[in-house]
Each structure stands twice: as C-alpha cells, then as structure tokens.
Amino acid sequence: xxxxxxxxxxxxxxxxxxxxxxxxxxxxxxxxxxxxxxxxxxxxxxxxxxxxxxxxxxxxxxxxxxxxxxxxxxxxxxxxxxxxxxxxxxxxxxxxxxxxxxxxxxxxxxxxxxxxxxxxxxxxxxxxxxxxxxxxxxxxxxxxxxxxx
Amino acid sequence: xxxxxxxxxxxxxxxxxxxxxxxxxxxxxxxxxxxxxxxxxxxxxxxxxxxxxxxxxxxxxxxxxxxxxxxxxxxxxxxxxxxxxxxxxxxxxxxxxxxxxxxxxxxxxxxxxxxxxxxxxxxxxxxxxxxxxxxxxxxxxxxxxxxxxxxxxxxxxxxxxxxxxxxxxxxxxxxxxxxxxxxxxxxxxxxxxxxxxxxx
Numbered sequence: 001x002x003x004x005x006x007x008x009x010x011x012x013x014x015x016x017x018x019x020x021x022x023x024x025x026x027x028x029x030x031x032x033x034x035x036x037x038x039x040x041x042x043x044x045x046x047x048x049x050x051x052x053x054x055x056x057x058x059x060x061x062x063x064x065x066x067x068x069x070x071x072x073x074x075x076x077x078x079x080x081x082x083x084x085x086x087x088x089x090x091x092x093x094x095x096x097x098x099x100x101x102x103x104x105x106x107x108x109x110x111x112x113x114x115x116x117x118x119x120x121x122x123x124x125x126x127x128x129x130x131x132x133x134x135x136x137x138x139x140x141x142x143x144x145x146x147x148x149x
Numbered sequence: 150x151x152x153x154x155x156x157x158x159x160x161x162x163x164x165x166x167x168x169x170x171x172x173x174x175x176x177x178x179x180x181x182x183x184x185x186x187x188x189x190x191x192x193x194x195x196x197x198x199x200x201x202x203x204x205x206x207x208x209x210x211x212x213x214x215x216x217x218x219x220x221x222x223x224x225x226x227x228x229x230x231x232x233x234x235x236x237x238x239x240x241x242x243x244x245x246x247x248x249x250x251x252x253x254x255x256x257x258x259x260x261x262x263x264x265x266x267x268x269x270x271x272x273x274x275x276x277x278x279x280x281x282x283x284x285x286x287x288x289x290x291x292x293x294x295x296x297x298x299x300x301x302x303x304x305x306x307x308x309x310x311x312x313x314x315x316x317x318x319x320x321x322x323x324x325x326x327x328x329x330x331x332x333x334x335x336x337x338x339x340x341x342x343x344x345x346x347x348x349x
Contacts, residue, residue, distance in 0.1 A: 062227070140272075143269065
C-alpha cells in the first residue's frame with residue numbers, strides 16, 4: 001500500500017515538476033557544450049567497444065549509465081553485452097540486462113519489450129539468456145535472515 | 150599477478166606491464182628479494198585493509214564504494230567491487246568453460262556463474278517485504294509505553310499543582326505583567342492600551 005501511494009505521489013510530482021527532455025539534455029551538458037542524445041549514445045557505444053577494455057572499465061561504464069536518469073538505448077545495451085563477452089563474464093551480461101530492465105521504471109510494460117526486441121539478435125548471437133529464460137523476473141531464492149545464522 | 154597488483158591498489162593503465170618489466174629487470178640484475186622489495190613500494194596501506202582481509206579469496210572486480218572491497222546489492226550501484234562467492238575449484242572450471250562459446254553453457258551453469266558473482270537478482274532485492282509493519286508497530290508501541298508512563302507519573306508520583314496555578318493567581322500575575330510593561334514591542338504589553346486601560 002505504501003509503495004502504491006509513493007508511486008502515485010511520484011507520478012503526480014513528475015507531472016507537476018515537468019521533467020522533460022530538455023531537462024535531460026541539461027543534465028548531459030559537458031562544460032557548456034550540449035551533447036545530443038545521439039552523441040551520448042555514440043560516446044558510450046565507443047566506450048564499450050574499445051579494444052582492450054577490462055572488467056573494471058565495463059563495470060564503471062555500466063554503473064555510471066545505470067545511475068543516470070535515462071534508459072540506455074538498445075545500441076548501448078548491445079555494445080555493453082559485447083564488452084561483457086570480450087571480458088568473458090556472463091554474470092556481468094545478465095546483471096546488465098537486469099539493470100537496463102530496471103531502468104525502464106514504470107514504463108516497463110512498453111519499453112522493455114521494445115528493448116528486448118532490438119537486442120534479441122545480439123543475445124542469440126552471444127548466447128546470453130534473457131531474464132525471463134533464467135526465471136530472474138521473479139524472486140528465485142530467499143535470503144536467510146541474519147538472525148538465524 | 151594482475152589481481153594481486155589490483156588488490157594492492159595499483160590501477161594505472163599499463164602499470165601491470167611496467168611493474169612486471171621492472172620486476173623482471175630487477176630479477177636479472179640482483180637477487181629475488183630485491184624484486185619483491187621493489188613491488189612492495191606499490192602497496193598502499195589504507196583503512197580498507199581490514200575489509201580486504203575479510204573479503205578473503207574473492208576476486209576484486211571493480212572500484213566499489215570509496216575503494217572498499219565490499220559487496221552490496223543495490224539498484225543505484227549494481228556492480229559491486231568484489232564477486233559474492235569465494236573462488237573454488239568448481240567455479241574455476243566453470244569460468245574456464247565461460248571463456249568459450251556461451252551457447253554451450255547450460256542454463257544451470259549460467260545461473261551458478263551469476264550466483265558466483267552476485268548474491269541476489271534485481272527481483273529478489275527489490276521484493277517488497279512486510280518489514281514496514283514491524284517498524285510501524287515498534288513506533289506505536291513506544292508511543293503507547295510513553296503515554297502509560299506519563300499517565301502513571303501524573304497519577305501516582307507527582308504532587309498536586311501549586312496554588313499559584315489557580316485562576317485567581319494567574320489573573321494577578323497577568324495584571325502584574327501589564328503593570329510592569331513586559332515585552333512592550335511585540336509581546337503582551339503591546340496589546341494593552343494604557344490610555345484607555347483595556348485590551349487594544
């Protein structure tokens with residue numbers, strides 16, 4: 001109940017505060033020069049596609065992206081998945097997918113199928129399972145309470 | 150080698166190669182203890198050393214929070230500094246297999262690789278638990294206990310209120326305050342009209 005109330009409040013706030021695309025652009029400003037969405041996507045695609053990228057840099061890029069107020073575009077997601085392949089870390093790839101799904105927020109019903117449709121060829125090519133295939137869209141294991149250890 | 154350097158806080162691009170070259174050069178020039186001494190220069194002593202010791206044989210895979218090798222499941226920061234589980238021979242074998250084609254890995258293997266790196270999935274750590282009920286209950290209980298203590302103290306511990314609390318004494322006090330012109334700017338006396346001897 002608390003969550004639904006908070007969700008409704010957030011939606012109301014969003015409407016009244018007017019978070020528009022211009023504001024997103026403002027966030028992405030780098031020292032006065034405005035960066036368009038395409039340039040932003042290209043920058044991160046290039047970042048993940050760099051030769052000799054290591055796990056630290058992949059994690060750094062993904063942590064940064066998932067901390068921003070945006071949904072990564074399919075191109076960035078694919079590029080990130082390929083970076084995971086290059087550093088041979090499938091766990092990272094699955095977590096990255098989960099993170100991108102989580103970034104869809106309350107638009108998950110519309111955005112996530114779109115993203116999935118766009119990145120399916122890459123997923124097939126690399127052999128990365130989707131979250132649904134793994135059964136990670138629902139809680140699988142429960143944590144033991146620290147008081148029972 | 151790479152990993153031990155990273156554990157030592159060494160994270161410059163190409164540093165591993167440079168250090169390895171330096172070590173090799175030192176090895177050829179002098180006995181091996183000098184080479185280890187050279188390496189020790191790169192060791193930083195930080196307040197994360199305790200955490201690092203506790204992280205055991207877990208592989209350090211990122212910078213983490215303030216450079217501390219901690220594990221945390223959090224949507225704002227989904228890739229923590231260390232892998233969740235310690236290295237075992239089984240997981241080493243599986244990671245060898247991971248180097249090859251991922252399509253050849255079974256779903257179980259992919260899952261166990263994931264669980265090696267991460268403790269909980271997104272849907273698990275974001276699952277809404279009914280823990281808030283306990284928090285609310287504890288809050289209400291403490292308020293209730295506080296109220297009971299207040300009522301009991303009033304009934305059984307404290308004396309009767311002094312005589313100055315009755316209406317007559319308080320009226321006299323107010324009269325005195327006005328006569329002494331206390332708080333004449335914004336306070337009680339500013340509301341008293343002294344020329345007509347009544348409230349404004």
